[in-house]
Amino acid sequence: MMDFVGKEAEVVLKSVFGYDSFRLLQKDIISNVLAKRDTLAIMPTGGGKSLCYQIPALIFEGLTVVVSPLISLMQDQVAALNAAGVNAVFLNSTVEWEDYKDSMNSIRRGETKIVYLAPETLVTPKINDLLHDSRVTVSCITVDEAHCVSEWGHDFRPDYLEISSLRNQFKDAVFLALTATATLHVREDIIKNLRLQNPAVLVSSFDRPNIYLDVRQKNRDALDQVVECIKRHWDESGIIYCFSKRQVDELTDKLDRLGYSVLNYHAGLTDEVRADHQTKFIRDQVQIMVATLAFGMGIDKPNVRFVIHYDMPKSLEQYYQEIGRAGRDGLASEALLLYSAGDIHKIRYFFEEAADKSRCENLLQGMISYATGRTCRRKLLLSYFGETFTGKNEHCCDLCDTGPAPEIDMTIPCQKLMSCIIRTGNRFGSAYVIDVLLGSRGKRILENGHNMLSTWGIGRELDKNQWHEVVNLLIEKNFITKFGDYNILLLTNEGLAALKNRDKIMLPFNMPKSRATKSDDLYAEGSFTPKYHASVGSAGGIMFPKPEKKKSAWAQSNSQQKTQKEGFVLHKKEVDFGEDAEARRIQTDLKKWRRRKAEEMNVPPYVIFGDRTMNDIAIKKPRSEVALFDVNGLGEKKVEKFGADILAIVGEE
Structure with missing residues (x-):
């Protein structure tokens, strides 16, 4: 069954969207959705989230509802789908009433496969009536930017909480929640607030190497x-x-x-x-x-x-x-x-x-x-x-x-920090522990009696932000770790051993010149009390020490040609045509044609095709309609619509 599902999805991927293979977790997500299992997918922006519901929508018999937060996204997605030959619509306040009615009738007739709705639109009476029409079968409900449902998310929207009511209304529909950024707490909120049932949780790499x-x-x-x-x-x-x-x-x-x-x-x-x-x-x-x-x-x-x-x-x-x-x-x-x-x-x-x-x-x-x-x-x-x-x-x-920052001896500050974590009871985050080190008389510190600890006020040689940097470096070194929703600091076994054995701790920390004194001179041996406390004083202001930068690849020249040849290139090679003057000519002419065609169709240029497709045409120089199907991003409808123009541009002498 899964093999059949995979093959069917791959056929749609190539014939409609013009791609030869899936990226990241697309195939796994699509397989779960087609198997009618609720799914939460975390994929980076640009990772191809839209295909994860568009391909199932073309395989399901019924309607796919996509809840999206912004009108502009709906318009662009619908324009791109229409250009690929997919019947999709969006319904929101910008649509004229006659067009609105036409789109709803198209949905009732089963002609429309995908409808985009804002969360505010989703709960209106006319949309409620439409989705519950006896002629409409809702097969899939996709929630894009799903982190908006969580108060822990960076863009919480109360209207998203209303989406959960659809779970009981459409029990046979599969739910797909998509987002690019979601911590563990946000993921738990999404599952809870959308009432996802035994969902598959698929997390792609957050890396964007390009x-x-x-x-x-x-x-x-x-x-x-x-x-x-x-x-x-x-x-x-x-x-x-x-x-x-x-x-x-x-x-x-x-x-x-x-x-x-x-x-x-x-x-x-x-x-x-x-x-x-x-x-x-x-x-x-x-x-x-x-x-x-x-x-x-x-x-x-x-x-x-x-x-x-x-x-x-x-x-x-x-x-x-x-x-x-x-x-x-x-x-x-x-x-x-x-x-x-x-x-x-x-x-x-x-x-x-x-x-x-x-x-x-x-x-x-x-x-x-x-x-x-x-x-x-x-x-x-x-x-x-x-x-x-x-x-x-x-x-x-x-x-x-620029190369790694040089490491310096940070043994004494690290011992202070780790000791303070222990003495405050292993139950506070970095901000609180650092306040104790800096000698804060904040209400919580006084109420907890932590102003009486031996570690209170012994860390004034660094300012608050520098202490946070030390915390971060010790986490990287696996000497301390953060635990729970409030990032409580705890020592690892390695950290406990280093503190107990008084191991020397070297960190790539850039100490300001005014404080770049050897720790042996600054502190008494084995003591947590600064030897020259008065001369060290409190840190003034927020400092952002930064190592002297070598001339990086990006700064070698203002010339775009040079940045493509030096340093950070990664995918730049895909648009570096070298000595191929004909490829450069095709790319330039295609770009001009694409802009004119987009203006004629009143759509963004990338709806015609993206830069990657344009570059692939310039490199492969297809001379026939059959050859166009080997170009990345050209499906059947786009070859039918734009193939003659593309071949004419490629064939120009």
């Missing part, structure tokens, strides 16, 4: 750093995220005056202006979008080549979600994060409005640890999501390009 991770301390005028990145991606699409609406407008204005093709996006603009700017970006009518985090969720634009964070995000979940908007087609892309101490102050200012301040601080500390890390950023990022990085580090991130 995205180069670059983190830099923000200069006084960060505009130069932004422009440097844009120049590396000449004539390519990119998104720049800013913390506030004011910053968005200011940066947009500066880039516009420099002659860049750029628009802004934030909540301060009217709905009409936001929609217009987003449409222009999606359709390659503007190169760069400067936006607050309100922009991007659900954007199905595969050819975004760079994402810049002009300010530090508030969590690694948010960061991962946003950089995932780059390189969805698998081609080489870049994620540049600029950070400063000021960013942290701004984020913490808004903690006052949060219901759970300690949780917000834990999320922020994860982000700070990543930004100030001394080891491979991909390794740090994946470890946050519980995954061990097993790939090659070469040209993986800026730190891998």
Whole structure:
């Protein structure tokens, strides 16, 4: 049965979508859905989540309902499906009533295989009546961006909680929940709040090897750093995220005056202006979008080549979600994060409005640890999501390009930290333990009597963020670990042994020059009390020490041609035609034709076909309709619609 299911799915994959094989966990997810088993799938952005419900929808006899949070995503998905010959519709407030009625009648007649609905639309009386019509059989209910159902998720939406009512209404329908980012707690919430029944939980790798991770301390005028990145991606699409609406407008204005093709996006603009700017970006009518985090969720634009964070995000979940908007087609892309101490102050200012301040601080500390890390950023990022990085580090991130940070003797600070974890009872997170080390007189510390501990106030030689870095490095070294929802710090067996035996502990920690004194001179042998306590004093301000960078592959030149030949290339080879001038000519002509055809059809250019397909045509130079079927991403309908034009372009002399 499963073999038959697999073969049937592979036939649809090739004939409709033009792909020869499945990626990541697609086949396993599709097999579970076709077997009518509820499924929760966690896959990275760009990992091909949409095929996991689109292919079953074409095999099931009934209707597949897709709950999606953004109108733009529905429009793009439906346009792409229609271009591939699939009858799909979306129903929301933007649809004219006559078209709305036509779409509902098409569903009643069984002609439509997939309907996209917003969670707010899903609970309206007319949609309720439609789905319960005797002529309609609901075979599958897919919940996209399923993390929105969890209050622990980074984009919780109360309307998503209403979806669970469908579980009892459509008992024969299979539920598929999809998301790109979900911690263990969020996964548990999704299963509980959507009432998934004995679900298969499939977690793909969080790694996006085609995205180069670059983190830099923000200069006084960060505009130069932004422009440097844009120049590396000449004539390519990119998104720049800013913390506030004011910053968005200011940066947009500066880039516009420099002659860049750029628009802004934030909540301060009217709905009409936001929609217009987003449409222009999606359709390659503007190169760069400067936006607050309100922009991007659900954007199905595969050819975004760079994402810049002009300010530090508030969590690694948010960061991962946003950089995932780059390189969805698998081609080489870049994620540049600029950070400063000021960013942290701004984020913490808004903690006052949060219901759970300690949780917000834990999320922020994860982000700070990543930004100030001394080891491979991909390794740090994946470890946050519980995954061990097993790939090659070469040209993986800026730190891998500069080489490992030198290790220094951090024995005494580590002994202090591990001893404080034990003396506070092994029941607190890093923020609390560090406050004890820094001598805080916070209410909880005084109530617990921890101001009377021998470890209280003995850690003032480092500031709060540096202590968090020590915590992170000890976790990497497997001396301590985090446990439970509140990330309680515990010593591992290795950590207990190191503390008991007073082992020397070397860490890649970049001690500020003013404090780069040998620990033997700074502390008395075997004591947790600083020898020169008065001269060390309290740490002033937040410091972000960063090793001196060698000239990385990305900074070798502003020439796009050179960045394709040096350093981080990965998938760049797929678009490097070398001496093949004819391939370059075909690519250029196809790009122009694709843009004209997209304007005629009033759809984004990637609906015609993506960059990967365009590059494959240029390389293979198909001369017949049969040869077109060997091109990645060209199914039967697209060959039928666009084949003659493609062959004409390839055949031009």
